[in-house]
Amino acid sequence: MNALNDHILVVDDEYLIAEGLKLQVEEMGITVCGTAATAAEAIALAQQHRPSIILMDVRLQGDRDGVDASLAIHYTVGSKVIFITGSREPATMDRIQRDHPAAVLFKPVSDWQLRNAIETAKSL
């Protein structure tokens, strides 16, 4: 497995949220290699840019969700995944936990929470 770039991929099917997160990350001085709205897009971008960290929404457009995308990326790229979800449904949480997440954040996400999670993920 080749080395990963020190970039972050943002995955959220809400454009504004993806943009907001992107700005938040950029304000921390980290490059965002792209934003994706679907699982397929996310996998493609991840494989293309090989980001070290992915901010992943759980609910995505299309038939596959963030957990599916994360699994695929985990096996093909190996990026660390920080889940950002609006819900904490037990079923979803179970699936997330099986995916060895670097962190789980709940919307709305504060700057401090995001910075904390990214720094923790980097150190893993």
Add this chain to the structure above:
Amino acid sequence: MSIWNWLLYPTGLTAHGFCLSWAPGLVGLHVASDAAIALAYFSIPLALASFARQRSDLKYGWVTSLFGAFILACGTTHVMSIVTLWYPAYWVEGLTKLLTAMISITTAIILWPLIPRLVALPSPSQLERLNGDLTKTIEAQERTAALLRDSEARERRANLELERRVSEQTVELKAANARLTEALSQRSSALNELARTEKEFRASFEAAAVGKAQVEPGSARILRANPAFAHMLGYEPEDLVGHTAWEFTWPEDRAEDIAEYSRALAGEVNAYVREKRYLRRDGQPVWGRISGAMVRSEDTGELTLMVAVIEDIDERYRAQLALQSAKLELEAVVEERTIALQQRDVLLREVYHRVKNNLQIVDALLVMQARKLSDPEAQSALLGLRRRVFALGLVHHQLMNSRDLQTFDVAPFLEELSQNILEGGAEQRINLAVRAIPLDVGLDFAIPLGLLVTELVTNSLKHAFPDGNGTISVVLERAAKSEIALIVSDDGRGHNGDVSPAKAVKPGLGAGIIAGLVAQLRGTMTMRNDHGTSTEIRLAAPVLL
């Protein structure tokens, strides 16, 4: 001359010896012969007398006396012959001879006619023969008598034996009689006891409030029923007697009931206990609970009776049925409600999710807007807005995490909220101390409270510590009269809300928000500036619905 001389010495006469010339031989001969004759003659009467005395039975005994007298007289003449040898007592001699002659003649005269009579007397041989016959007769008689005695003795023995037996049997009879009497008396007392028991039993049977019946085991025919049982079915006891129990069993319950009864009869089950419907006289069913026990003969072990107790459980049963149906209805309602609640939960989670998502969008918009602004004051204002948005989002997050989706414990919420505000600030070294009582709150209380904490902590953060060192404390505690107190304080320099000393131009947004929310919560606020700033807000404790 005396008579005596005349007799013995008649004058003139000489002694006879003289005539014999006293020839000794001759005189001697006479004396001796006469003496011998006399002696013989004298002894014969003695012998005769002795004989006659010994044979007192002799017939004609007086003849011997006559003989005796005759021979005695003869003897005396011979004595006189001797006497006359020496004495010439011829008179005496002659008189003697005369007497002798008289006696002899008399004797002779009497004797002759007597001879035939004497001859007629039985001879000794005859007597002996007679005696022998007699002896035989006597012996025969004695034998007969002996036999008689013997048989008498046997009879006596037999009688004795008989008497003994009779006596024994009498004793036995007496004993038997005594036993019989005792038995009769016992039987009588047993009968009395039985009668008493029977009376008591009848009383308990007849007067019992619970139904009772006695049934012939094989046929299930009712032998006896008490009023309670009969009335339960709308009958009188005599209406039931003679009918089988099945006639009063609800038709649909009969088959199963008979089967169970048969099992009890066969001894497969210990007792016959059923809850079943009876058929009332009016055709209506009535629920009863029957407990039957089989009574067996002590001797043969055969079933003799079934005694049953029948309780009227109609009311209870109907109540049970009603209860059951009510319970089922209730369960259905509960299930419905549970489903509704689950649906509500799903909906609520979805709503919270969307709220949070939207808040994230608002946050994103603020971030994007801030990027376009160059004015630091404007950027700071947007940061303030982001903090408030975060507070709203955190409340929803807590709600989503709670079990009922409506209330949550305020303490961890305040901790996380304050921490986030503090860490979101500049790179200051400010300590945070949060101490909150556990308190369940709902959305309506948590949002104003969260916003108040946000404003107050932000104020302290902004104004209290120009040198960037200090402690901010957030306390939620119980106050008097079901009130709670929120106290946010710092140990920095005193300040007056968000009125910045540098730019004290007009009251900021925060102060207005604080005043408005305190009013909304019907609380009171006091502020002190004493080694830092302390703001205490008193609120009525939230009442959860």
